[in-house]
Amino acid sequence: MTKAVGRPPRSETEIIEFRTKVSQHAMALYRQDGFEAVSIRRLSKAVGCAPTTLYAHFAGKTEILMLLWAEVLAEMAEHVQASVKTTSDPAERLKAAALAFVSYWIDHPDHFRLVFMSNDVGRSDVDSFIETGDVLGYFQMFADLIRNLDPKPGDVKVRTDALVAGMIGVSLCSITVRNYPWSATSMITNQVIEGITA
Amino acid sequence: MTKAVGRPPRSETEIIEFRTKVSQHAMALYRQDGFEAVSIRRLSKAVGCAPTTLYAHFAGKTEILMLLWAEVLAEMAEHVQASVKTTSDPAERLKAAALAFVSYWIDHPDHFRLVFMSNDVGRSDVDSFIETGDVLGYFQMFADLIRNLDPKPGDVKVRTDALVAGMIGVSLCSITVRNYPWSATSMITNQVIEGITA
DNA sequence: GGATTATTTGGAACGCGTATTAAATAATGT
DNA sequence: ACATTATTTAATACGCGTTCCAAATAATCC
CATH class of the missing domain: 1.10.357.10 (Tetracycline Repressor, domain 2)
Structure with a gap:
């Protein structure tokens, strides 16, 4: 009964926490500087991750906008x-x-x-x-x-x-x-x- | 009573002819391959001019779309x-x-x-x-x-x-x-x- | 042909959304 | 510490709309 070796996948909690974090930052950018400010590059900076990481969590920018x-x-x-x-x-x-x-x-x-x-x-x-x-x-x-x-x-x-x-x-x-x-x-x-x- | 030296500006006819040409090509691209096909780069190729020339005649892409x-x-x-x-x-x-x-x-x-x-x-x-x-x-x-x-x-x-x-x-x-x-x-x-x- | 002037061009650049990929990093078990 | 596995990253690239600017070209007059 040994658990798998290696890094475990993201937990449900981690997934939700990250999405919430992205949502909050996206909303802050939107309210502060308008729709155009919610760019992938700017949002990733605000969140503190690489732009490509957003694509590992969301299908694309539209899915992020749905949070808004x-x-x-x-x-x-x-x-x-x-x-x-x-x-x-x-x-x-x-x-x-x-x-x-x-x-x-x-x-x-x-x-x-x-x-x-x-x-x-x-x-x-x-x-x-x-x-x-x-x-x-x-x-x-x-x-x-x-x-x-x-x-x-x-x-x-x-x-x-x-x-x-x-x-x-x-x-x-x-x-x-x-x-x-x-x-x-x-x-x-x-x-x-x-x-x-x- | 000498006319000005140098290349004359575009005539009214030239202006209309070019805009018509752009309109026709834009419409052809749109009908053939959809909205995404009407890109500035692709349209300029179809018209036979440089991409920047389009900006000399139109304020931007939206103005071209208005023709459509x-x-x-x-x-x-x-x-x-x-x-x-x-x-x-x-x-x-x-x-x-x-x-x-x-x-x-x-x-x-x-x-x-x-x-x-x-x-x-x-x-x-x-x-x-x-x-x-x-x-x-x-x-x-x-x-x-x-x-x-x-x-x-x-x-x-x-x-x-x-x-x-x-x-x-x-x-x-x-x-x-x-x-x-x-x-x-x-x-x-x-x-x-x-x-x-x- | 030369001078002048308007137009067009080519090349580069910018940030955009998105995609790719090898490397780096992180999180586990042994 | 090492091996394994998942995640993230950095770097590059693509086409997009748009901008900039010097050079090339075109169209006139003298």
Whole structure:
């Protein structure tokens, strides 16, 4: 019953500790100097390892960015949750949540670009933010708000999907298409949820 | 009255001819081998000039990509226009146009990524597709369809903005968030325009 | 042909993300 | 201490977008 000779593989604890360390440094760089500061070379220096070591732990830079996504999405969810607490009327809660969602991204365009538009997001071989943290939980949050409006059961899913897509569309357009005279964001958002609360 | 000595600057014709040449080669590379094939080095070889010459004519790669945007957007507009011709009922025309818009991008995810998600699109110092070709004309097309529904005049602008943002949101989500079980795109799209046709 | 001026070129450089590989280092058992 | 094995490292390389700059080339006039 002899243990294997040689250096043992990384333990579960070591793996998690390293990933956490990388995540913290990546987030610090991002918050301090923006997205461009999160380069592999700069991040490895901050962590205190060689650039190639990052590739031994992560599939690529996008996987590292996903750690940032999780933090941003959690922050957005808190913001939305806080807005829902301001009222108890189902339609008003939904409206408040939608407005909070859109305003969060518009107030943090860098975050939006990080999560929705960075590093080949959307490529067929690149995962999206749906794999990050409890994102389905965020979708569920909106689904619950819609269910409280008491629509037909089969409608909840379609309405939820349309709501999420609509809110993301409003955020994207406001952030990226700045030289078009959009109506007030709140008005567009309310128009988008018009058919969802009907 | 002697003309200046020395080589004259590029004529208007020369400028346009070169830009057209670059545009054609960029489009050929893009259609043949995808977005990644449109590299400065590869494009300059195809055009038959030095890489730095491209920078003498364009502010950067993004400006070259805008030439591709114009072509893609024109193609999308044709697709949408063709769908509108299938019916004469205002609400049905709007629905057909919205579905055609969304299906165009979903059928051409590379085009969507090219126009909405490539090369720092959304950065505060980078222009968006709104500067490309007759984009305001495309917005106007949807505005006209909505105006034919006879809503209150002040409503047309908000409804148009919400429609465009909603359609783009649906396209973005379908293309980038593939590992979430979205409802059928047509159902989401119809739900998005529910409050616009009401 | 020479002078002048604008344009293009070639070469080098930078940091980027990523990949490769031999060497160095670390962590174990005997 | 040595052997073994896993991990990390350093160095190099690639193509990417972009920049710089002197030299080469092109297009004019005299």
